[in-house]
Amino acid sequence: MFPLDQPGPTAFYLTLYLATFVLHLLPMAYVVAGAAVLLVRTLAGARPVDDPLAEHFRQWLPFILSVAITAGVAPLLFLQILYHREFYTANVLLFSRWMAILPVLVVGFYLLYLMKGDWLWQRPLVVRVTAAAVIFASFAFIGWSWSENHLLSTAGQAVWTEQYVAGRLNYLPGELWPRIGIWLSGVFPVMAAIVTWPLARGEDNADLSATASRLAMFAAIGLVVSLACIGWYLGVLEPAARTAVLDAPLRVWQAAFVVGAVLQFAAWILIWRAGRLEPLPRWLATAGALFMVAALAVGREAIRTSRLDMTALLPRHQAAAQVGGFWLFATFLVINFAAIAGCVYLVARYARPVEAERAMDKRRPQR
């Protein structure tokens, strides 16, 4: 089963890369789709106080973006161990076009904080919509840039040389479009599955049935479009890459993909019909999204490995595997994630409701 069918060190780093990449994809999907929903709801004239979905994203997008960026550090690290020359070459070739993701990210990030405050919501609709549109455009641009970078990294020396001599700062092969289609539509069901959990806590809210229906609509449309784009992508892939995706070593992942899609459709039909975010469909949607994201990440990697000479990369993976520090990493992973759980527990256990805090503020002596 891929990636365990690779030689030991390669399989080890591939597994770590894929695991951490999936952990990055979840908050990333939440941010991109959340920004899209925020844009759509702002465009519809919704104000956060009247709209649980818009309010949720307004409050949580800045933090989840921080999580997405931080979660991106680990896969970025393992990516450099696995494919350092390919990744670095693509980075350098795309140069300023690639580096532009940094200021764009800063702009998107600060606009999210602006959205979080009250100032923006007191401005005219056109200002609010512009801010929401720039936020979404920022994240879409970053995703697009990553897709180009990824594809260029697998293109090989002949393409790199040609790209360099031409001085081109973009790379637009035919397969870029279905890939972006998969990404941009696939983020919606993942976001919807994640957001059901915090929203369900406010189930007494009168608007929640409308919110549940909206979420179901976003998720279902996202699923259908992403499936169509996957079909389109398989159609444009070169035979070797297509075989790599559809071949026996990926059977388990193909099954996970199908099960994931079925679970999600079932979950969203249940939610749409009930108009409520019941626990069972929430679990189904979450498990389905997780299966599908993992399967897609593995498929993406199988395509990459089919294009590269993995045998030539093996000595470097072997050398990296000899470097010390893994067990200390594993220890700190446990300690720090336990500490994170402890922090979350503290807040869940001791945070006073907002109303109680206001009452206390009135009683405090002013210095």
Add this chain to the structure above:
Amino acid sequence: MSDLYYPINDFGPLMKGLAIGGLGIVHVFLAQFAIGGGMLMCYFQWLAQSQGNQLARQFTDGFFKFIVLVSFVVGAITGVGMWFISIQVSPRTIGLMVHYFHWLWAIEYTFFFLEIVSGYLFYRYGPRLPDAARMTLLVAYSIAAWFSLFWINGILSWQLTPGRWHETHNVWDGFFNPSFWPSLLFRTITSMTIAALVACLVANVLPRLERRQREELEHRAARFLAPMVLMPVLAVWYFLAIPHVSRSWVLGGSAAMSLFFAVGTGASLLVGSYAIFGLLRQQLYINWATALLLVSLAFAATAGGEFVREGVRKPYTIRRLLYSNSVSRDEVARLRERGCTTDDPFPLQDADRYPTPQLAKGAHVFRNLCSVCHTLDGANGLVHLTGTWSDEQLRLNISKLQLTKPFMPPFAGNAEEVEAIVQWLKWNANGRPAAWDASIDLAALASIDRWLEEAGTQPGLGVLSKDGS
């Protein structure tokens, strides 16, 4: 395919070192602010809960929002940016650092997670939490932030002082290298200093505070400036730990590095003097303008210090392993035979603008060996640096580059390539005329060959350790 060759971009009149240095200075300043800020918030929270100081509590919440808005956003993104710009400037350097220390970077990643989760929970729920829970979150945040410094400090200081790592290749020998502790302690105090100065600024801009409240906050925060008295001792310790040749660059061997060292030291002295005599002894009140000036001086000190830290590694990016132009020590001898342009799969982007193939080769040599630190005629421009040299001097000085200037690496190409870059420099110095005769001076090539031979392939005078390694 060897990983010697990557595509190389032209940054125009901007020296690549300025690009990476500029972003690096901003990132280091913000990151150190976040680290010191966490410690300072723990102190203020302790004041709030042990002395019932509501002002300290109120300030903690206000200041922490500032930390989150500045450091979580720009700090985090410039951190990722450092990675990307390092790839742009020297993929081999960052590749080696990741290769040898990836697990330590992975450990740092776990601390990043703790930092952002504890920080954000405090930012969002802090005002609604009891004191003990607030303190726990702040301590978790501070520990995580400081440990991110701990891990990256080991990797960065390894670049200059790999210590026993070259013999053992043990990750811990590289990590706990000779400059690890002085660098870590110095940076910790710098973090506390920056946080205290920014706190003085924030105390001035927070709304609804009276003058005496601002004064109280400033004087509390100023206590974090007291450890600055240890900075001279730590600086001396650091300078004793780095290679003697690196010390010599700072102490007059390189005008630019001496200048930046002076800027960093001068700015630190000004901040330190004002902190000790003005804020701590005289208990002066500083308004926002003075606070801003002190923060700017701290930024200048950080900039000077970071420039020196980057600069003293010359001629290496990783001492005794990789030269600043990304050629490893082992590869120089082979490139003297093969030439540095022969096997490069990335041809010149503008080869047809040169009147002769020799000039195109010269441009190619410049791109591969020089462009990481030099521009043609912008910052650190070669045309200006070599403008007064005769043809013979150009040939001799480039052939014996590491002897001409010991902070330069040995020339990693063959005699034809030396002659090509000499011609290319002359062509540029003469205004890039449309016609230019190719140099086919066999006697000059023979001289270059002899000079290359005499210079050898090892680094320059004083750069070698006493044992010759």
